[in-house]
Amino acid sequence: MSNDMSYTTEEIAKLLKISKLTVYDLIKKGELPSYRVGKQMRVDAADLEAYKQRTRMSAAAVQPVEAQAAASVHATVTSGTTRSLVITGHDLALDIMAKHMEQTITGIRPLRSFVGSLDSLISMYKGEADIVSTHLLDGDTGEYNLPYIRKLLVGSSYLVVNLLSRNAGLYVKQGNPLQLKQWSDLSRPGLKLVNREQGSGARVLLDEQLRLHGIKSEQLVGYNNIQSNHLGVATKVASGEADVGVGIEKAATIVGQVEFIPLIQERYDLVMLNTPSNRSWIPALLQILQSDSFKKELQSIPGYDLSRTGEILLET
Numbered sequence: 001m002s003n004d005m006s007y008t009t010e011e012i013a014k015l016l017k018i019s020k021l022t023v024y025d026l027i028k029k030g031e032l033p034s035y036r037v038g039k040q041m042r043v044d045a046a047d048l049e050a051y052k053q054r055t056r057m058s059a060a061a062v063q064p065v066e067a068q069a070a071a072s073v074h075a076t077v078t079s080g081t082t083r084s085l086v087i088t089g090h091d092l093a094l095d096i097m098a099k100h101m102e103q104t105i106t107g108i109r110p111l112r113s114f115v116g117s118l119d120s121l122i123s124m125y126k127g128e129a130d131i132v133s134t135h136l137l138d139g140d141t142g143e144y145n146l147p148y149i150r151k152l153l154v155g156s157s158y159l160v161v162n163l164l165s166r167n168a169g170l171y172v173k174q175g176n177p178l179q180l181k182q183w184s185d186l187s188r189p190g191l192k193l194v195n196r197e198q199g200s201g202a203r204v205l206l207d208e209q210l211r212l213h214g215i216k217s218e219q220l221v222g223y224n225n226i227q228s229n230h231l232g233v234a235t236k237v238a239s240g241e242a243d244v245g246v247g248i249e250k251a252a253t254i255v256g257q258v259e260f261i262p263l264i265q266e267r268y269d270l271v272m273l274n275t276p277s278n279r280s281w282i283p284a285l286l287q288i289l290q291s292d293s294f295k296k297e298l299q300s301i302p303g304y305d306l307s308r309t310g311e312i313l314l315e316t
Contacts, residue, residue: 005045088120089133116200135201139208144267157274165305169263193222194242249303
């Protein structure tokens with residue numbers, strides 16, 4: 001087995017003759033070190049071989065691998081073994097939250113995954129994420145997140161908690177020479193757009209507004225000009241490569257040389273599966289979100305509304 005090789009979770013499942021869910025469980029518990037390439041989790045051949053050697057040397061090696069993994073779930077919580085928790089999303093508040101978790105919750109290791117809102121919920125459904133962040137507008141109801149969560153996590157028990165609210169709108173050139181003021185202005189002929197990737201909250205916001213205002217995406221020059229984060233979109237507008245983009249206020253203050261037109265306040269929520277193993281750390285995370293020390297750090301960042309931070313919005 002070459003140490004230069006790596007395997008997907010599907011390949012690991014076939015090699016070990018176990019289910020993909022068991023592979024994800026081993027990864028989450030830190031027994032199989034992994035990393036993400038795009039949207040795919042991968043495990044290096046050397047780490048897989050090391051895991052196999054450990055299981056052979058253990059007293060329980062005579063059991064099937066699947067049975068070992070299932071039997072060790074309780075031991076992982078009680079023996080002090082560190083469990084990795086995958087946190088998805090792009091916002092700086094998530095990095096601050098992960099830092100607080102690492103400092104105050106024993107037995108866990110927060111891992112950040114920079115994935116958009118819709119893909120985050122899909123990754124949770126597939127068992128690839130533990131805490132997902134989402135800011136998805138349902139244009140028909142004006143509701144954020146809950147309509148998508150109910151559809152994608154059908155049959156699951158979960159907890160939805162507010163992280164913060166923030167302004168979203170348009171990035172325009174300094175001085176706003178085209179006088180863009182509202183969503184309907186995107187229908188102007190020749191307007192050059194810079195967009196976000198499919199599955200991101202900003203892309204869903206744009207697509208919903210285009211639908212509600214009867215604007216076809218084909219009308220927009222640059223609709224397929226994609227950036228992977230808010231800073232990238234704001235930078236393209238600031239440099240003059242695009243006339244307009246959709247994003248959040250904070251990125252405009254960081255980039256400079258670009259103006260922000262606020263058009264909607266979006267709710268940015270966290271979702272966690274309400275499972276027995278997660279209940280060992282969920283109460284501690286709620287304490288962090290509701291703590292003065294956490295909110296004080298977020299208050300130093302412009303554009304955040306923390307009036308509902310830590311509030312449980314839905315529990316199933």
